[in-house]
Amino acid sequence: MENFVFDIKTRAYFGKDQIDNLGEILNQYGKRVLFVYGGGSIKNNGLYDRIIVLAKENNIQLVEFGGVEPNPTLKTARKGVELAKSEKVDCVLAVGGGSAMDCGKAIGIGAKYEGDVWDFFSYKLSPKESLPLVGIATIAASGTEMSHYSVITNEETNQKHGVGADCLRFNEVILDPVYTYSVNAYHTAAGVVDAMSHIMEGYFTHNDEYLQNRMSEAVLKTLIEYGPRVIETPNDYESRAQILWASSIAINRILNFGLKGLTHECHLMGHALSAKYDITHGVSLALISPKWYELCMKKGQTKRLAEFGKNVFGLSGDDNYVAAQAIQELSKFFFDRLKMPRNLRELNCGADKKDFKELAQSVSESFQSVNWYVPITAEDIDEIYNAVF
Amino acid sequence: MENFVFDIKTRAYFGKDQIDNLGEILNQYGKRVLFVYGGGSIKNNGLYDRIIVLAKENNIQLVEFGGVEPNPTLKTARKGVELAKSEKVDCVLAVGGGSAMDCGKAIGIGAKYEGDVWDFFSYKLSPKESLPLVGIATIAASGTEMSHYSVITNEETNQKHGVGADCLRFNEVILDPVYTYSVNAYHTAAGVVDAMSHIMEGYFTHNDEYLQNRMSEAVLKTLIEYGPRVIETPNDYESRAQILWASSIAINRILNFGLKGLTHECHLMGHALSAKYDITHGVSLALISPKWYELCMKKGQTKRLAEFGKNVFGLSGDDNYVAAQAIQELSKFFFDRLKMPRNLRELNCGADKKDFKELAQSVSESFQSVNWYVPITAEDIDEIYNAVF
Numbered sequence: 001m002e003n004f005v006f007d008i009k010t011r012a013y014f015g016k017d018q019i020d021n022l023g024e025i026l027n028q029y030g031k032r033v034l035f036v037y038g039g040g041s042i043k044n045n046g047l048y049d050r051i052i053v054l055a056k057e058n059n060i061q062l063v064e065f066g067g068v069e070p071n072p073t074l075k076t077a078r079k080g081v082e083l084a085k086s087e088k089v090d091c092v093l094a095v096g097g098g099s100a101m102d103c104g105k106a107i108g109i110g111a112k113y114e115g116d117v118w119d120f121f122s123y124k125l126s127p128k129e130s131l132p133l134v135g136i137a138t139i140a141a142s143g144t145e146m147s148h149y150s151v152i153t154n155e156e157t158n159q160k161h162g163v164g165a166d167c168l169r170f171n172e173v174i175l176d177p178v179y180t181y182s183v184n185a186y187h188t189a190a191g192v193v194d195a196m197s198h199i200m201e202g203y204f205t206h207n208d209e210y211l212q213n214r215m216s217e218a219v220l221k222t223l224i225e226y227g228p229r230v231i232e233t234p235n236d237y238e239s240r241a242q243i244l245w246a247s248s249i250a251i252n253r254i255l256n257f258g259l260k261g262l263t264h265e266c267h268l269m270g271h272a273l274s275a276k277y278d279i280t281h282g283v284s285l286a287l288i289s290p291k292w293y294e295l296c297m298k299k300g301q302t303k304r305l306a307e308f309g310k311n312v313f314g315l316s317g318d319d320n321y322v323a324a325q326a327i328q329e330l331s332k333f334f335f336d337r338l339k340m341p342r343n344l345r346e347l348n349c350g351a352d353k354k355d356f357k358e359l360a361q362s363v364s365e366s367f368q369s370v371n372w373y374v375p376i377t378a379e380d381i382d383e384i385y386n387a388v389f
Numbered sequence: 390m391e392n393f394v395f396d397i398k399t400r401a402y403f404g405k406d407q408i409d410n411l412g413e414i415l416n417q418y419g420k421r422v423l424f425v426y427g428g429g430s431i432k433n434n435g436l437y438d439r440i441i442v443l444a445k446e447n448n449i450q451l452v453e454f455g456g457v458e459p460n461p462t463l464k465t466a467r468k469g470v471e472l473a474k475s476e477k478v479d480c481v482l483a484v485g486g487g488s489a490m491d492c493g494k495a496i497g498i499g500a501k502y503e504g505d506v507w508d509f510f511s512y513k514l515s516p517k518e519s520l521p522l523v524g525i526a527t528i529a530a531s532g533t534e535m536s537h538y539s540v541i542t543n544e545e546t547n548q549k550h551g552v553g554a555d556c557l558r559f560n561e562v563i564l565d566p567v568y569t570y571s572v573n574a575y576h577t578a579a580g581v582v583d584a585m586s587h588i589m590e591g592y593f594t595h596n597d598e599y600l601q602n603r604m605s606e607a608v609l610k611t612l613i614e615y616g617p618r619v620i621e622t623p624n625d626y627e628s629r630a631q632i633l634w635a636s637s638i639a640i641n642r643i644l645n646f647g648l649k650g651l652t653h654e655c656h657l658m659g660h661a662l663s664a665k666y667d668i669t670h671g672v673s674l675a676l677i678s679p680k681w682y683e684l685c686m687k688k689g690q691t692k693r694l695a696e697f698g699k700n701v702f703g704l705s706g707d708d709n710y711v712a713a714q715a716i717q718e719l720s721k722f723f724f725d726r727l728k729m730p731r732n733l734r735e736l737n738c739g740a741d742k743k744d745f746k747e748l749a750q751s752v753s754e755s756f757q758s759v760n761w762y763v764p765i766t767a768e769d770i771d772e773i774y775n776a777v778f
Contacts, residue, residue, distance in 0.1 A: 001566075001630040003404025006535075008397060014647070015392025146395075177390075211611040211635050218603035225599055241390040245647060246600050254643060258403070258634060 001209055001258035007166065008252055010146050014175045014245065016237075019050055019136070023058035025172045029132040030090025035062040036080060036104040038069070038096040042138060045182045047095065051136075063087045065107075068096070071274050071281065072103040073155040074118055081110030081117050084131065091132035094170075097187075098142030098151075098194075098281070101135050105150035105168050108133045121152045121161040128167060135173040139183045140230075140244040141191025141282060143198060143251035145173040153275050160271035162264075175248065177240035185231045188243075189338035190282025192227035195247035196220060197266050197285040199255060204296065204304055204373050207259045216255045217311045222246045224312065228337045263373045266292050269381055272363045277349040286340035287388040290331045295384065297323055299374040344389050356385040390598055390647035396555065397641055399535050403564045403634065405626075408439055408525070412447035414561045418521040419479020424451040425469060425493040427458070427485040431527060434571045436484065440525075452476045454496075457485070460663050460670065461492040462544040463507055470499030470506050473520065480521035483559075486576075487531030487540075487583075487670070490524050494539035494557050497522045510541045510550040517556060524562040528572045529619075529633040530580025530671060532587060532640035534562040542664050549660035551653075564637065566629035574620045577632075578727035579671025581616035584636035585609060586655050586674040588644060593685065593693055593762050596648045605644045606700045611635045613701065617726045652762045655681050658770055661752045666738040675729035676777040679720045684773065686712055688763040733778050745774040 013021050026033055035051065042048040055062045065080050084092065084107050092111075094104025108130035110117030120127045137145040144150065148169045151162040183191070203216045223246050229239040249255065256262060269292070270284035297305060306319035309326030316322065334340045344351035360381035402410050415422055424440065431437040444451045454469050473481065473496050481500075483493025497519035499506030509516045526534040533539065537558045540551040572580070592605045612635050618628040638644065645651060658681070659673035686694060695708035698715030705711065723729045733740035749770035 001404070001627060001634065003407065006397075006399070006401035006403060010395070012395035013392075014395060015390070018392065209631075210614055211608065211631055211638070214607035214610050215604055215638075218607045219600065221603050222600040238390060241647070242598075242600050245390065249600070249604075258630070 002260040004257045006257055008146070008169070009166070010170050010252075011172045012146060012175055012248065013173070015241075016176060016178060018174045018176050019047075019054070022051065022054045022136075022174065023060070025134055026055075026060050026091065026093065027058055029134070029171075031059060032061050032063065032087065032089045034065055034080070034084045034087065034089040034092045034107065036065045036068060036092060036094040036100055036107060038100040039067070041182065042095055045138075045179060047136070047138065047179055051093075051095065062093075063089055068100045068103045070099050071153045071160065071278060072099045072106070073153050074121070075155055077103055077106040077110060077117055077152050080107035084111035089131065091134060093134045093136070095136040095138065097137070097139040098144045101137065101144045102142070102150040102152065104135065105130070105133060105144070106152050107131075109167060118152075118154060120163050121154070123161075123163070127163065127165045130167040133170045135170040136179070137173060137175050137244070138179045139187065139191050140180055140240070140247040141187075141194045143195060143247045145170060145175060146248040146252035148253070149251070151271070158275045160275035162267070162271070175244055177237055177244050180240050180244055181235045183234075185234070185339070187280065188230055188234070189227065189340055190280045190286070191247065192223050192243065192282070192338060193286045193289075193334060193340065194282040195243075195250040196223050197282075197289060198251040200289070201264050201267065202256045202259055202262050203308070204293070204301075205259065205261060205263055206373070207261070209258055212255055212257075212259055213307070214311075217308075219246050219249050219255065220312050223250075224333060231338065265372060265376065268363055269384060272359050273344075273351075273385070276355065276359060277344070277347075277351050279347060279349050283340055283347070286334040286338070287343065288384060290327050290334070291384045291387045293327045293330070295376070295380060296374050297327070301374050351389065353386060353389055356382050360385060391649040393646045395646055397535070397558070398555070399559050399641075400561045401535060401564055401637065402562070404630075405565060405567060407563045407565050408436075408443070411440065411443045411563065412449070414523055415444075415449050415480065415482065416447055418523070418560075420448060421450050421452065421476065421478045423454055423469070423473050423476065423478040423481045423496065425454045425457060425481060425483040425489055425496060427489040428456070430571065431484055434527075434568060436525070436527065436568055440482075440484065451482075452478055457489045457492045459488050460542045460549065460667060461488045461495070462542050463510070464544060466492055466495040466499060466506055466541050469496035473500035478520065480523060482523045482525070484525040484527065486526075486528040487533045490526065490533045491531070491539040491541065493524065494519070494522060494533070495541050496520075498554075498556060507541075507543060509552050510543070512550075512552070516552065516554045519556040522559045524559040525568070526562060526564050526633070527568045528576060528580050529569055529629070529636040530576075530583045532584060532636045534559060534564060535637040535641035537642070538640070540660070547664045549664035551656070551660070564633055566626055566633050569629050569633055570624045572623075574623070574728070576669065577619055577623070578616065578729055579669045579675070580636065581612050581632065581671070581727060582675045582678075582723060582729065583671040584632075584639040585612050586671075586678060587640040589678070590653050590655065591645045591648055591651050592697070593682070593690075594648065594650060594652055595762070596650070598647055601644055601646075601648055602696070603700075606697075608635050608638050608644065609701050612639075613722060620727065654761060654765065657752055658773060661748050662733075662740075662774070665744065665748060666733070666736075666740050668736060668738050672729060672736070675723040675727070676732065677773060679716050679723070680773045680776045682716045682719070684765070684769060685763050686716070690763050740778065742775060742778055745771050749774060
């Protein structure tokens with residue numbers, strides 16, 4: 001096991017009506033709060049109104065910054081930073097899915113920095129401090145509510161870059177499964193895929209840590225068990241709760257402490273597609289993952305796939321057979337049970353085979369430092385993109 | 390899923406040579422440190438000397454409080470509190486196994502309280518604050534290094550009582566598997582049983598939370614896989630690391646968030662035996678647990694035992710068969726593989742059948758508030774004590 005420091009500073013209020021704690025939470029940090037949110041969903045499910053009331057009751061001034069787009073752009077993050085600075089806010093309250101929350105995090109670090117916030121996302125320097133961050137999650141997906149990551153898209157260069165740092169953990173978050181009821185089947189499914197992908201990218205590595213692998217399988221099984229249930233019964237509290245907590249655990253490092261060299265192949269390949277064609281993040285992952293694991297098998301990485309098949313899908317047989325079956329089961333789960341689109345054409349996203357070569361080249365170049373699970377070339381990535389077209 | 394607040398404030402430095410951070414850690418809290426430890430083990434494995442050197446290098450004054458006994462007594466805790474107060478220490482550094490660490494925690498809360506520290510352990514009031522607590526664990530067992538519990542024995546009344554509170558979490562702990570190499574086979578095995586018992590007491594409840602159950606099984610499997618390995622190869626870093634991290638996860642609430650009404654039947658019955666006859670905590674749990682699960686089965690609680698048999702021991706068959714087999718497998722694991730003593734007579738601990746009735750009565754009385762997994766009477770407890778004699 002590798003050395004590590006367990007340090008999850010986030011206090012997470014999980015469950016029904018935890019929103020009632022919002023006043024007390026915000027009051028710890030000050031009276032001027034930048035209220036970051038996305039589209040209108042929180043206005044439809046009552047959350048927006050509840051926040052306004054609670055802020056009033058607690059004499060908290062909200063500076064609103066709504067309209068954060070999916071795959072939040074650098075332009076939006078910069079605008080938010082500017083507003084946070086000019087309004088001299090004491091903390092950030094980010095409410096919504098991964099996009100609003102990631103944008104809130106970017107604003108938090110940007111507001112404490114003289115330069116351009118992209119400096120952090122272009123890996124010029126590591127973020128060291130942030131405004132206090134408070135979050136309210138409204139979808140089980142990215143797990144950003146408990147992760148130390150933020151992902152921003154530079155719309156000028158088509159780069160979707162993630163950065164990780166301790167100061168990117170929320171100080172406090174509210175996770176109420178009820179606020180996820182209104183997420184539609186498509187985005188619910190994409191969220192399940194995203195959470196699974198976070199786990200699989202720790203699991204399919206050169207690490208061989210028993211505890212971490214068994215715990216990862218446990219959370220994967222949970223997502224496979226409850227993913228279809230939330231789609232069938234969107235207002236089932238227990239299922240929504242299982243998925244929401246699983247997606248937080250998936251990326252809060254509990255499953256990864258002690259591991260070396262996590263890899264993010266599917267996320268990197270997916271991010272490039274999402275940035276280029278504005279595809280929902282989890283959908284890009286569903287497309288790419290099975291193809292990626294096929295490539296891993298072709299390149300001789302069979303053992304972990306066989307473990308995955310046996311321990312997650314309950315398959316049995318020799319390793320080669322189980323590994324191949326496991327990829328089949330994963331595909332069936334994504335496409336038959338979660339009903340994810342099967343290829344880029346179905347998405348009508350403007351994807352064009354002519355783009356892939358350049359896209360593949362840029363993915364392989366910009367992430368040369370990544371310790372890939374199997375050696376991977378621009379040609380491999382191009383092949384995967386073509387296979388999911 | 391029940392509402393909960395995820396809030397694990399402990400920062401855990403896990404791995405080789407993490408002791409190097411001790412100076413920096415202590416310097417955050419002040420220069421006068423109460424250094425709590427147990428018998429001589431830390432003097433034999435070099436840890437004591439290393440702490441003395443690091444304290445000198447960092448101009449930290451250590452007020453030594455050594456000799457904390459196994460199953461630490463109220464008398465010792467009171468002495469430590471007195472010393473902490475008279476020496477006006479800034480924080481507590483507790484080094485050793487569960488006993489030294491639990492005593493350190495008791496001193497931490499006692500030093501911030503005007504009254505008698507037993508007030509907390511007799512449930513007269515809840516602890517609200519503590520001196521800063523720093524710990525260094527030298528055995529994988531109680532998991533107290535990451536738990537919010539402390540257990541103290543009132544040697545006058547033979548009561549071994551545990552209390553849980555947020556302020557009983559260490560601020561920082563160092564977990565270096567190398568410092569657990571010198572733990573002998575007997576105590577290593579007892580530690581594995583203790584950690585398993587913490588998990589099983591969350592698992593064998595009326596909760597039916599999929600994620601929590603699957604994760605619990607994952608950690609149980611780890612302890613079953615690596616418990617015998619550390620006994621066979623005491624200096625195997627990887628095995629020691631797996632056990633140490635598993636025993637922390639077992640009780641830091643990760644497996645229990647969202648559950649309602651954990652029960653501690655085996656711990657309560659075991660504590661009474663340990664307090665009366667000074668039996669190593671994990672040994673008492675190994676004796677009692679299989680008998681307890683037999684009783685659960687007799688009283689109709691078969692389903693979870695069958696899950697346990699299938700998912701942890703890989704058994705198959707109908708529920709009744711698997712449940713019964715699971716108890717057999719658990720016994721075999723404790724007594725054949727971990728080589729725990731099979732009964733009280735083997736222990737030469739002075740146990741006397743004549744004591745059991747009174748002991749059983751007192752256990753059943755003092756814990757009436759516990760939401761037992763199955764209804765349990767003083768007669769049941771008496772029967773269990775007689776069965777393990």
